[in-house]
Amino acid sequence: MPKYAIVTREFNFEASHHLPNHRGKCRRPHGHSYRLEVSLRGPIIEASGESSDGMVMDFEDLKEIVNHCIIESLSDSVPRGPEATPVEKGGMDHNDLNALTGIRTTAENLVHWIWDALVSGGVREELLYRVRLWETAKGYAEITRAERGLE
Numbered sequence: 497m498p499k500y501a502i503v504t505r506e507f508n509f510e511a512s513h514h515l516p517n518h519r520g521k522c523r524r525p526h527g528h529s530y531r532l533e534v535s536l537r538g539p540i541i542e543a544s545g546e547s548s549d550g551m552v553m554d555f556e557d558l559k560e561i562v563n564h565c566i567i568e569s570l571s572d573s574v575p576r577g578p579e580a581t582p583v584e585k586g587g588m589d590h591n592d593l594n595a596l597t598g599i600r601t602t603a604e605n606l607v608h609w610i611w612d613a614l615v616s617g618g619v620r621e622e623l624l625y626r627v628r629l630w631e632t633a634k635g636y637a638e639i640t641r642a643e644r645g646l647e
């Protein structure tokens with residue numbers, strides 16, 4: 497019987513967003529220093545002599561996927577062209593999550609978008625345990641397998 501463990505890796509990214517029709521200040525474009533926590537639960541690999549021995553998944557592999565699918569994908573997709581206003585002319589210096597994701601960018605919706613992106617990017621869904629996104633230092637949304645309807 498293998499031993500199981502839950503492992504968590506943290507990531508950080510800066511982005512702007514707004515919530516159309518929000519009754520308060522969040523309807524206007526503003527930025528956040530998002531903190532993303534990705535947790536995996538699975539059997540601890542027993543493969544003596546192998547690089548992955550003793551791990552659920554190598555943090556380096558997880559980092560590569562998250563950087564590619566979430567962090568870089570958001571940065572690479574910065575809206576440019578005639579619509580974009582350069583920072584020096586009063587434009588935002590953050591990426592616009594509304595434009596990049598096409599969803600209503602509440603923390604609740606973003607964690608589902610991130611879960612989908614992780615699976616598309618190659619994280620084995622059977623290992624995904626929790627995605628938690630801190631929007632501010634005081635508030636976060638998280639989903640686990642239950643919120644995804646996986647158990």
Ligand SMILES: Nc1nc2c(c(=O)[nH]1)N=C([C@H](O)[C@H](O)COP(=O)(O)OP(=O)(O)OP(=O)(O)O)CN2
Nearest residue numbers: 515522526528601602603604631632633634635637
């Ligand atoms: N359930 C949710 N409520 C709100 C969300 C959300 O994603 N899910 N988002 C917002 C805004 O994006 C806002 O930026 C965050 O609001 P708030 O927690 O009030 O953050 P502040 O840093 O502005 O808090 P102060 O303590 O007032 O500085 C709103 N609600």
Ligand SMILES: [Zn+2]
Nearest residue numbers: 513522526528
């Ligand atoms: Zn916000």
